[in-house]
Amino acid sequence: MPFIQNTDADRAEMLAAIGVKSVDDLFEQIPAELRLKEALPIDAGLSENELRAEVAELASWNSPLAGAPHSKGSFLGAGLYRHFIPTVVDSLQGRHEFVTAYTPYQPEGSQGTLTVFFEFQTMVAELLGMEIANASMYDGCSAAAEAVIMAANMVRGRDRVVVSRGVHPHTRRTLETYLRWTGIELVEAPLGANGRTELGGLVDDSTCAVLVQNPNTLGVIEDIEGVAKASREAGAVSICSAYPISLGLLKSPGRAGFDIAVADGQSLGNPPAFGGPSFGLFACAQEHVRRMPGRIVGQTVDGEGRRGFALTFQTREQHIRRAKASSNICTNNALIALRGAIYMAAAGPEGLREVAEHCLAKAQYAAKALGDLPGFELPYADSGSFNEFVLRCPIPAAQINRAIDQAGMIGGLDLSRWYPELGDDLLLLAFTELNTREEIDRLVTTLANIAAAAPVA
Amino acid sequence: MNKDTLLFEKSRPGQRTLRLGKLDVPPADLSALPSAALREKPPLLPEVGELDLVRHYVLLSKKNISITDSFYPLGSCTMKYNPVTNEALVQIPGLADVHPEEDAGRVQGALSVMQRLAEGLAAITGLPGVTLHPAAGAQGELTALLVAHAHFHAQGQHQRDKVLIPDSAHGTNPASATIAGMKAVELKSGPDGLVDLEDLDAKVGDDTAVLMITNPSTLGLFETNIAQICEKVHAAGGLVYMDGANLNAIMGVARPADFGVDMMHINLHKTFSTPHGGGGPGAGPICVTEALERYLPVPRVVEEEGGLRLDYDAPDSIGMLRGWPGNFGVLVRAYAYLRRLGAEGVRRVAENAVLNANYLRAKLREAYHLPFDRVCMHEFVCNTRKQRESGVHALDIAKRLIDLGHHPMTIYFPLVVSEAMMIEPTETESKSTLDAFVEDMLLIAAEAATDPEKLHRAPVTTPVGRLDEGRAVRQPILRYTPAS
Numbered sequence: 001m002p003f004i005q006n007t008d009a010d011r012a013e014m015l016a017a018i019g020v021k022s023v024d025d026l027f028e029q030i031p032a033e034l035r036l037k038e039a040l041p042i043d044a045g046l047s048e049n050e051l052r053a054e055v056a057e058l059a060s061w062n063s064p065l066a067g068a069p070h071s072k073g074s075f076l077g078a079g080l081y082r083h084f085i086p087t088v089v090d091s092l093q094g095r096h097e098f099v100t101a102y103t104p105y106q107p108e109g110s111q112g113t114l115t116v117f118f119e120f121q122t123m124v125a126e127l128l129g130m131e132i133a134n135a136s137m138y139d140g141c142s143a144a145a146e147a148v149i150m151a152a153n154m155v156r157g158r159d160r161v162v163v164s165r166g167v168h169p170h171t172r173r174t175l176e177t178y179l180r181w182t183g184i185e186l187v188e189a190p191l192g193a194n195g196r197t198e199l200g201g202l203v204d205d206s207t208c209a210v211l212v213q214n215p216n217t218l219g220v221i222e223d224i225e226g227v228a229k230a231s232r233e234a235g236a237v238s239i240c241s242a243y244p245i246s247l248g249l250l251k252s253p254g255r256a257g258f259d260i261a262v263a264d265g266q267s268l269g270n271p272p273a274f275g276g277p278s279f280g281l282f283a284c285a286q287e288h289v290r291r292m293p294g295r296i297v298g299q300t301v302d303g304e305g306r307r308g309f310a311l312t313f314q315t316r317e318q319h320i321r322r323a324k325a326s327s328n329i330c331t332n333n334a335l336i337a338l339r340g341a342i343y344m345a346a347a348g349p350e351g352l353r354e355v356a357e358h359c360l361a362k363a364q365y366a367a368k369a370l371g372d373l374p375g376f377e378l379p380y381a382d383s384g385s386f387n388e389f390v391l392r393c394p395i396p397a398a399q400i401n402r403a404i405d406q407a408g409m410i411g412g413l414d415l416s417r418w419y420p421e422l423g424d425d426l427l428l429l430a431f432t433e434l435n436t437r438e439e440i441d442r443l444v445t446t447l448a449n450i451a452a453a454a455p456v457a
Numbered sequence: 458m459n460k461d462t463l464l465f466e467k468s469r470p471g472q473r474t475l476r477l478g479k480l481d482v483p484p485a486d487l488s489a490l491p492s493a494a495l496r497e498k499p500p501l502l503p504e505v506g507e508l509d510l511v512r513h514y515v516l517l518s519k520k521n522i523s524i525t526d527s528f529y530p531l532g533s534c535t536m537k538y539n540p541v542t543n544e545a546l547v548q549i550p551g552l553a554d555v556h557p558e559e560d561a562g563r564v565q566g567a568l569s570v571m572q573r574l575a576e577g578l579a580a581i582t583g584l585p586g587v588t589l590h591p592a593a594g595a596q597g598e599l600t601a602l603l604v605a606h607a608h609f610h611a612q613g614q615h616q617r618d619k620v621l622i623p624d625s626a627h628g629t630n631p632a633s634a635t636i637a638g639m640k641a642v643e644l645k646s647g648p649d650g651l652v653d654l655e656d657l658d659a660k661v662g663d664d665t666a667v668l669m670i671t672n673p674s675t676l677g678l679f680e681t682n683i684a685q686i687c688e689k690v691h692a693a694g695g696l697v698y699m700d701g702a703n704l705n706a707i708m709g710v711a712r713p714a715d716f717g718v719d720m721m722h723i724n725l726h727k728t729f730s731t732p733h734g735g736g737g738p739g740a741g742p743i744c745v746t747e748a749l750e751r752y753l754p755v756p757r758v759v760e761e762e763g764g765l766r767l768d769y770d771a772p773d774s775i776g777m778l779r780g781w782p783g784n785f786g787v788l789v790r791a792y793a794y795l796r797r798l799g800a801e802g803v804r805r806v807a808e809n810a811v812l813n814a815n816y817l818r819a820k821l822r823e824a825y826h827l828p829f830d831r832v833c834m835h836e837f838v839c840n841t842r843k844q845r846e847s848g849v850h851a852l853d854i855a856k857r858l859i860d861l862g863h864h865p866m867t868i869y870f871p872l873v874v875s876e877a878m879m880i881e882p883t884e885t886e887s888k889s890t891l892d893a894f895v896e897d898m899l900l901i902a903a904e905a906a907t908d909p910e911k912l913h914r915a916p917v918t919t920p921v922g923r924l925d926e927g928r929a930v931r932q933p934i935l936r937y938t939p940a941s
Contacts, residue, residue, distance in 0.1 A: 001798075001801075001802055001805045001809075002540075002797045002798065002802060003537070003538050003540065003730075003797070003884075003885050004805055004806070004809050004884050004885060005885065005886070005887040006809060006812075006813075006887060006888055010887070010888040011809075011812060013888065014812055014813070014815075014816040014888060015812070017816055017819050017820065018812075018815045018816060018818075018819045018832075019819065020815075020832075023808045023811070023812055025832075026808075026811050026812060026815055026832055027710055027711075027811065028832070029678070029679045029681055029831075029832060029834075030679050030681075030707070030710065030711050031681060031684065033684075034683070034684065034711050034715050034716060035710060035711055036709065036710060036711060036712060036715075039709075039800040039801065039804070040580045040581060040709055040712075040800045040803060040804075041580050041800070042577055042580050042581070042795070042799060042800040042803065043796075043799060043800070044799040044800065044801070045796065045797050045798050045799025045800075045801065045802045046796050046797060046799070047797075048542055048797070051542065051793055051796050051797055052542070052546070054796065055546050055549070055552075055789075055793060056549065057566075058551075058552075058566040058569055058570055059549045059550075059551030059552050059566050060551055060566065061551075061564075061565040061566030061569065062551040062552065062555045062563065062564050062565070062566040062567055063555070063559060063563035063564070064550040064551055064553070064554035064555055065554045065555070065556060065559075066550070066554055067550045067551075067554065070563075076556050076558060076559065078558055079780065079781075080556055080557075080558075080781070082554065084475075084477070086474065086475050088474060088507065088510060088511060090548070091511075092511065092514040092515070092518075094544065095514070095515070095518040096518075096523055096525035096526075097518035097519065097521040097523045097525070097526070098518050098521065098523075098734065098735055099523070099525075099539065099544065099732045099734055100523040100524040100525045100539050100732050100733065100734075101521040101522065101523040101524075101733065101734070101735045102529065102531060102534060102536065102733045102735070102736075102864070103733070103735065103736040103737075104735065104736065106522075106855065106856075106859065106864065106865055107921075107924050107926075108856065108859060108916050108919040108920075108921055108922065108923065108924070109521065109522035109859050109864060109916070109919055110520075110521055110522070110735075111517075111520040111521070111919070111920050111921060112517040112518050112519065112520040112521035112735075113521055113735035113736070115463070115517050115520070116514075116517060116735070118463070118935075118936070118937065119463055119464050119465070119503070119937065121935060121936050122465065122501070122936040122937040123500070123502055123503075125936050126500035126501045126502060127500045127502070129500075131936075132935045132936060133936070135736070138592035138593065138596065138737075138738075138779050139592065139779050139780050140780065141777070141779050141780040142592065142596075142778065142779045149636075168780070170777055170779075170780040170781065171780070173755075173776045173777040174776070174777045174778055174779060174780070176776050177603065177754070177775055177776035177777055177778055178636070178778070180603070180606075180638070180775075180776075181603075181606055181637060181638025181639075182638055221490060221491065221494050223491075223493075224494075225493060247496065247500070248496075249485075249487070249490075249495060249496055250490075250494055250495065250496055251493070251494055251495060251496050251497070252496065252500070255496075255497070255498075264780065271553040271554050272553075272554060272555065272556045273547075273552075273553050273554075273555075273785055273786050274552070274555045274556070274557055274564070274567045274781070274782065274785035275556075275557045275780060275781020275782050275783070275785055276592070276738075276779075276780070276781055276782070276783055276784040276785050276786065276787075277592070277737075277738035277740075277784035277785075277786050277787055278780070279738075286933070286935070289933065289935070295736065296935060297935070298929035298930070298933055298934055298935050299929070299934040299935075300924050300925050300926065300928045300929040300934075301924070301925055301928065302921040302922040302923060302924050302925070303922050303923060303925075304922060306461075306920075306921050306922075307461065307921075308920075308921035308924045309924075310924045310926050310929055312926065312929040312930055312933065312935075313930060313933070317628075319627075319628040319870070320628070321628070321632070322628045322631040322632060322641075323631035323632060323634065323635050323641040324635070325628065325632040325635070327632070327636075328595045328596075328598070328599060328629050328632035328633040328635075328636055329593070329595060330593060330594065330595045330627075330628075330629050331593040331594065331595070331724075331726060331733075331736060331737040331738070331739040332593070332736055332737045332738075333592070333734075333736075333737045333738040334734050334735040334736030334737045334738075335732070335734025335735060335736075335737065335738060336734075336737075336738055338734075338735065342510075342514060343475075344502050344503075345464050345474075345502065345503040345505065345510055345513075346473070346474035346475040346507075346510055347473065347474070347475045347502065348468075348472070348473040348474075348475075348502050348503055348504040348505070349499035349500055349501070349502050349504070350471070350473055350499070350504075351473045351474070351475040351476065352499075352500070352502065353499065354475075354476070354477055355475070355477065357480075357484070357485045358477055358480060358485075360485035360487075361480055361482050361483065361484055361485040362482055364482075364483075364485060364486060364489065365482035365483060384489060384490040384491055384494065386490075401560075405560070410556075410559060410563075413558055417558075433477055436481060437481040437482050440482070
């Protein structure tokens, strides 16, 4: 049996020590009528070599973003991005001592994990421009939901949350699910013709929180200082969801005046991996620490005065506070957050800036060439974007994607999937430091051929 | 340089590990962005070269106790061996570099892994409606409670807002109930450690939405009255949710659907060998009866003529609890593990888990008091009653175990036993490891009698000794700050 090391001889000795005749005797406390008499309808087990072959076969049915058959370029982002992952990330995260350790509840035997997270909290706080950060959450969507719940507890007596339509649809759906039975009403702030959030008169003294994403899902750079100000003036808690790589160039939520900042950490050292696991970043002012969800690592000393780290403020958490806990989160996404920490440490401030500049440079190069094609235009060009932008096409975006597919590339997101009200001719394209000039030129040529073939509007 | 320095303390301006190549397009034009949108000050991140970076994390890793170097008998956590093959499989580009918004025809492999894993979990639980969406067990619990809430709401039964939860339950159970907009009501455990049927009768009623029950319980005992418990809850119009944290004890031996359970979660990072990673990621799929399937989260893997695809549009769904389909990397590992086991392997896991736990129980019952001195399932609880006179507590025993080269067992949980020490060896440990642990536990019992100070001082072999956790709260230092 795979992974079971005991032999029949071992088992016989153990049964004798226990004082029973067979293993079946140990299951007597399960009523006989509830014990299975037949094997489960599951296929027989595979050996390691058979498993490897089977998984390789399944993997071959997938088209990775970089690699045959579409290795001539991919431009799909929409919340998951293909960035360069330096080998140190896999190599260091892959160490058994990180992979197979438990949550650091016994701090003396977990100073590795605890130190990692003390440093991680520092990096996240700095990246997001806040005083403190927690040791990570499941992902950006659930982090945003927890931020809203925290905000509702900070500003009691108010029951509306204003959420920009520019916030990722998965985040908005997660919010709806988490808030459904809390009595909190979600109000959506629309996007204007310039692709930016229009708060209008929506933020008032019944608003407990305002949530915006920057850049938003259309890739547009929002006026986040304006949003933070409007929220502050109404006495609401302001929350910004950020894209970590963009923070190498863009102003942080903290600096822009937000109360809480969240983000999804996939772009920090992780492949897209079909959506998970990722990790969530969560940061705010130190005065709010007792309301913050998730684990927090703090610095202290031992009996000899040596510096050490331990989980702290645990009374907020489920294992102590139970029904009154600030969140139900237990297992979070520590190993992926570790990858994020290694990535941020490998990049440093200058590396992060360099990656961000490359992303912006590639996107600007593509935008100029694509915007110049007859029949194509950039509807939100005036608002500014980072590495992702919307392209209006002369034919439906779905058809554009098919043509891109036939050219051996993976296209962008057909925006009508998430924003049907904007029409079916919008394509959301993402560019990272991994897109080469050659790939971008090939994309432009492919679309130029479509422009040539399409009827002139 | 002190080996205990932080990355920030090793930083030197201008150092870095990650450097990209030359830009092959014109440089970025920052003036194209609103100037107010630009960062003014770079973030304080470490500035270290690659060798120092690598050394830093390697040295940190050596300060951890992990399954790969130590016996890890944490009750309720199921710290079984994490197969190294699985770590290699998730790196295959066809599994790592795929995006859920690619055309469905381009990701049939990913969708197949999810579908096949779901089928396996349905077979093991007997519950056909499976979602792989929740990011962890606690999120699975929340998902199930939201499903129940949606179900009763759809039936017009708005008065059902109570969740009955045994006092021995894991803290996530009541915490999840609160977030689901319901009220947790505590059920008493009887003297046998199981749910007290009289207390259940007194508390179940037409305001009962769900009974959350862990089976086997957090004491490692099978709830022998489970069928009756389910009948009582159903008779009152409620649903039964099983916390599947202890599935390792019964999979392949008994099937939760047969108990009468309506919903349950599974911790893939416990029962299905996916690694704990220092605190995750895990995954908490839930399995439900056919009647409740319509409320499960989206997206779902659906099979149509052309193949599999992700469906985000189920009208009765409770929605999403996180981005994208689920913790796919964790799902791949669980799938791979299940394929190694096969039907027979699944059953052998439970049999050996229960055997190993009872072996330890038999060998330790003289030296340590067992509040429930009978055959256990995959874990058992003992406490320090026999050590009371010496002033030795569970915490001391745990810390001494660290010096002896083991990770401690779970301590002070479940709350219903004072000074609880919960031991779960799992099926992957060999008898020789178990014997070594027994020897050390007997040594500690002897030391408690003759030299309790030794236990109070422990651990002494670790990089730091017992930490002043009170100080961490009174004088919080939650991040590194450079000396100005």
